[in-house]
Amino acid sequence: MITRRAALKGAALIASSPFIINTASARNPLSAKKMTAPKEEVIDTSSGKAVDLSKLPRIKPKLVAPPYVHTHDQVAKAGPRIVEFEMKIIEKEVEIDDDVYLQAMTYEGSMPGPMMVVHEGDYLELTLYNPPENSLQHNIDFHASTGGLGGGSLTLVNPGEKVTLRFKATRPGTFVYHCAPGGPMIPWHVVSGMSGAIMVLPRNGLKDQNDKPVSYDKIFYIGENDFYVPKDKEGEYKRYEGPGEGYDDMVNVMQGLIPSHVTFNGRVGALTGDNAMKAKVGENVLFVHTQANRDSRPHLIGGHGDVVWELGKFNNKPDVDLETWFIRGGSAGAALYKFRQPGVYAYVNHNLIEAVNMGATAHVVVEGKWNNDLMEQVAPPVEYAVAKGGKTALP
Ligand SMILES: [Cu+2]
Numbered sequence: 001m002i003t004r005r006a007a008l009k010g011a012a013l014i015a016s017s018p019f020i021i022n023t024a025s026a027r028n029p030l031s032a033k034k035m036t037a038p039k040e041e042v043i044d045t046s047s048g049k050a051v052d053l054s055k056l057p058r059i060k061p062k063l064v065a066p067p068y069v070h071t072h073d074q075v076a077k078a079g080p081r082i083v084e085f086e087m088k089i090i091e092k093e094v095e096i097d098d099d100v101y102l103q104a105m106t107y108e109g110s111m112p113g114p115m116m117v118v119h120e121g122d123y124l125e126l127t128l129y130n131p132p133e134n135s136l137q138h139n140i141d142f143h144a145s146t147g148g149l150g151g152g153s154l155t156l157v158n159p160g161e162k163v164t165l166r167f168k169a170t171r172p173g174t175f176v177y178h179c180a181p182g183g184p185m186i187p188w189h190v191v192s193g194m195s196g197a198i199m200v201l202p203r204n205g206l207k208d209q210n211d212k213p214v215s216y217d218k219i220f221y222i223g224e225n226d227f228y229v230p231k232d233k234e235g236e237y238k239r240y241e242g243p244g245e246g247y248d249d250m251v252n253v254m255q256g257l258i259p260s261h262v263t264f265n266g267r268v269g270a271l272t273g274d275n276a277m278k279a280k281v282g283e284n285v286l287f288v289h290t291q292a293n294r295d296s297r298p299h300l301i302g303g304h305g306d307v308v309w310e311l312g313k314f315n316n317k318p319d320v321d322l323e324t325w326f327i328r329g330g331s332a333g334a335a336l337y338k339f340r341q342p343g344v345y346a347y348v349n350h351n352l353i354e355a356v357n358m359g360a361t362a363h364v365v366v367e368g369k370w371n372n373d374l375m376e377q378v379a380p381p382v383e384y385a386v387a388k389g390g391k392t393a394l395p
Contacts, residue, residue: 037182043153053082053123060084063114066265067220067277067362069288072117074215075205080121082166087113088129089138089157089179091243094193096227096261097268097359103243104193104266105138105179111266112223112290113177113196118169119203125166132160135242137181138189142167143330144175144198152180169200173313174332178292184251187293191228191254192243193266195292197221197332202314206336208307209320216286216336220277222298224291224327224349224360225266226259259294262349263359271347271362281339281368287347288312289325290332298335299324299350300364302343305335324350341375342368 059081061070087107094104094111107113118124124145130138137158141150145167148154155163179194180186208214230238230249237260240246253260264271271277279285289298298305305322312333319325327333339345349360 041153042148043156045148045154056123057081058084058125060086061117063087063108063116065108065110065114066112067222067271069115069117069199069219069221072201073119074201076119076201076203080119080123082123082125083116083118084125084127085116086127086129087140088131089134089194090131091134091136093239094266096229096263096266100229100237100261101239102192102227102229103240103246105136105189105243106193107140107179107196111193111195111225112221112292113194115196115221115288116198117201118198119201120169120172121203122169122200123166124169124198125164126155127162127164128155128157129162130157130159134159135244136189137185138179138194139181140165140177141180142175142177142198144169144171144173144177144200146170149180150177156181169198171313172200172202172315173309173311174199174288174290174334175312176290176292176330176332187254188247188250190292191226191250191259193225195225195290196223197288197290199288199332199334200314206314209318214307214336215284217283218279219286219288220364221288222264222271222290222347222362223266224289224294224296225261225263226291226294227261227263228253229260231260259358261359262294262354264347264362268359273363276344276363276365277347279339279364279366281342281366284336284338285364287335287337288332289327289335291327291329294329296327296329296360297324297350298327298333299348300335300337301346301348302341303337303339303345306338307336309334339364339366339368341371342366343370 064070090106090109094102096102139152139155141152145151151165155165157163175198177196179189206214228250230253232238307318308322308325309318310325310333345364347362348355354360
């Protein structure tokens with residue numbers, strides 16, 4: 001019998017599939033051979049020994065859209081628990097810049113997807129919904145998890161299906177999650193918006209470079225996306241009816257490795273102007289920065305990274321006093337900074353072409369009193385090369 005799932009995955013039956021593109025049908029820019037799945041891939045876990053977690057308490061935090069993060073304790077108040085989340089995959093058209101549209105694929109409608117926070121030793125249990133109105137197969141690969149392609153093999157869901165995955169958070173740090181539905185679908189879904197981050201906090205909270213406890217008053221979560229929007233012959237950005245329609249064009253742009261846009265939180269200006277992040281002088285702010293596909297170079301203009309987990313993994317000693325830190329594609333890092341001066345800070349990718357011309361700029365508006373000891377304009381601008389006309393010592 002051919003199940004619906006098999007039909008969706010089987011290349012021979014693609015013509016009859018109601019879905020435009022799925023894992024097996026996509027044209028691989030390199031080789032079709034690479035798409036053959038080895039039989040060892042674990043696509044269900046029923047052969048494993050049952051684990052009894054019935055005694056563990058459960059909580060179910062409500063996810064919130066970035067740059068905000070759901071409420072959480074920094075220091076765990078009790079022992080491990082099961083932290084349940086629900087996420088819906090939403091395919092929708094998004095305006096990523098004025099008059100530039102992307103057929104986006106998202107977790108919960110935002111880019112990046114919402115951040116999940118748990119503590120080391122907790123179990124994260126996610127129910128992932130792929131609503132029937134979607135056109136594609138999706139899944140989730142948690143870099144924080146162990147085995148099963150990060151959960152990717154166990155969470156493939158067709159439109160109209162849901163799945164629940166549980167994994168134990170054994171390594172503290174900030175980690176990327178992203179969609180990875182096989183072969184050339186993987187980069188396409190990721191650069192269409194399907195990535196996010198999870199933070200696994202040490203049970204006793206964060207420690208600085210001297211092993212002293214540190215905490216944050218506020219946390220902001222910034223996801224950088226590289227987008228590859230195709231242009232028509234006139235050089236205008238193209239707009240498509242659905243994700244599948246733009247696939248071939250977008251792959252052509254992607255193969256050049258030069259994005260059309262590099263944005264924070266899914267849109268040029270998503271975190272500037274009225275949407276700027278807000279803080280106060282004296283506040284300790286944790287910036288979590290994620291990039292699922294490409295390298296990024298966070299820099300806070302006018303500030304620093306006081307304590308930076310550049311690799312995002314809290315068992316490693318953090319760096320201090322950084323000017324710019326490096327986020328490898330496929331990772332998330334964290335930087336703690338205490339604001340000492342009021343004003344507007346620009347939080348950028350310090351490839352300045354990407355920041356200014358392509359979109360990777362955010363603002364932090366900081367309230368408080370100016371400190372002239374740290375910086376003072378000793379003399380305001382005055383003209384210094386004064387014209388000689390009208391001045392003479394001659395009799
Ligand atoms: Cu996907």
